[in-house]
């Protein structure tokens with residue numbers, strides 16, 4: 001595999017998040033003071049993280065934890081390790097977490113964190129030191145009743161195990177509820193690792209059904225083959241959908257008859273990329289977004305569907321596995337072309353829903369079966385899909401504006417009831 005990683009967008013996701021909030025505020029007729037409060041994070045912590053490398057040299061990274069809102073409960077959201085992390089991106093992601101938690105009615109506010117590091121260039125021992133130092137630096141603001149991190153791009157259950165251990169050592173006892181997405185052997189929940197993908201597919205199948213499309217005659221393309229995209233591609237294929245193309249940072253592959261998913265997964269496990277998969281042809285990563293498929297699942301990074309490429313999107317349905325993949329301009333163009341977009345705060349909420357189940361289980365030290373977790377997840381995802389669809393139809397709104405307005409209304413109501421405003 002020799003290709004260079006794809007460049008990411010230069011647009012500012014915070015502008016997109018604020019534009020979406022402004023639209024919801026207008027629908028709800030909220031006062032300007034409340035709008036300003038909702039547009040602004042409650043707390044931001046920026047830290048520097050020195051690292052002693054394995055070869056004895058020194059490095060330094062910048063990390064952030066942004067807590068957007070606490071009105072409905074402790075802040076909640078993932079930690080991202082990526083060279084593209086910046087404060088505005090983390091602010092946007094934290095705001096989207098607030099709406100996601102409110103929309104799915106899990107008792108949390110929203111937060112997000114990130115360290116500007118490319119984890120592929122560091123050893124496991126180095127990443128452990130970075131994670132422990134980052135956790136120590138943000139220790140005063142996290143905790144099971146304050147703010148509960150989870151995995152995101154570039155982090156995984158091992159990262160969460162190190163975070164939990166660092167927090168627990170400082171507390172003097174084991175505190176499993178400080179993070180979610182932990183290994184099951186340390187108090188993680190069965191079904192958390194696949195929960196975001198399962199939720200994406202639950203909602204995608206419901207949305208296809210609403211358009212009169214049956215899985216057996218449906219085609220799909222999935223951008224991103226990490227924790228979210230890989231499971232989404234697998235579960236779509238298991239449901240009978242022909243997944244024609246998938247991509248990662250290094251490129252994309254296509255087989256119009258449908259990719260052999262188990263064989264592709266074996267190839268990725270062996271080589272680290274979808275590129276050079278023998279059962280498919282190579283494809284340009286950007287071209288994947290414009291393929292002639294029924295369903296497109298962007299499950300990588302923000303800002304990939306823009307005013308530039310949105311006119312060429314041929315899918316009838318876009319289900320956002322990633323956070324913020326569609327800019328407001330692209331949203332308007334696709335709406336005009338009758339492309340139904342199921343927004344991130346609904347489509348990818350399965351992760352935080354099962355994180356909530358994990359936190360509940362950890363706090364009670366009582367474990368559910370995987371079947372229980374998945375049944376409760378599906379019930380929540382389909383309930384949210386029905387509620388958002390009904391609200392959108394009633395008010396003649398896009399699914400994104402409907403979902404955001406429903407969520408913002410819940411947060412605004414909690415904030416007002418607590419007496420903090422006016």
Ligand SMILES: NC(=O)C1=CN([C@@H]2O[C@H](COP(=O)(O)OP(=O)(O)OC[C@H]3O[C@@H](n4cnc5c(N)ncnc54)[C@H](OP(=O)(O)O)[C@@H]3O)[C@@H](O)[C@H]2O)C=CC1
Pocket residue numbers: 006007008151152153154155196223224225226227228229247248249250273285299300301302321322323324348349351352
């Ligand atoms: N993990 C979770 O529970 C949740 C994640 N999300 C969101 O889902 C998205 C993906 O997260 P997650 O799967 O956890 O992250 P991972 O780090 O596990 O995977 C990210 C994937 O995206 C690929 N990628 C990165 N940049 C590009 C690009 N420009 N073009 C194509 N592929 C690209 C990566 O490629 P490579 O494999 O080559 O590195 C990788 O396959 C993010 O937006 C995240 O915020 C939302 C809800 C919950």
Ligand SMILES: O=C(O)CCC(=O)C(=O)O
Pocket residue numbers: 076077078079097100148149150151152180181323348349351352353355
């Ligand atoms: O599981 C969680 O707490 C958060 C997952 C996440 O970061 C997200 O939904 O974007």
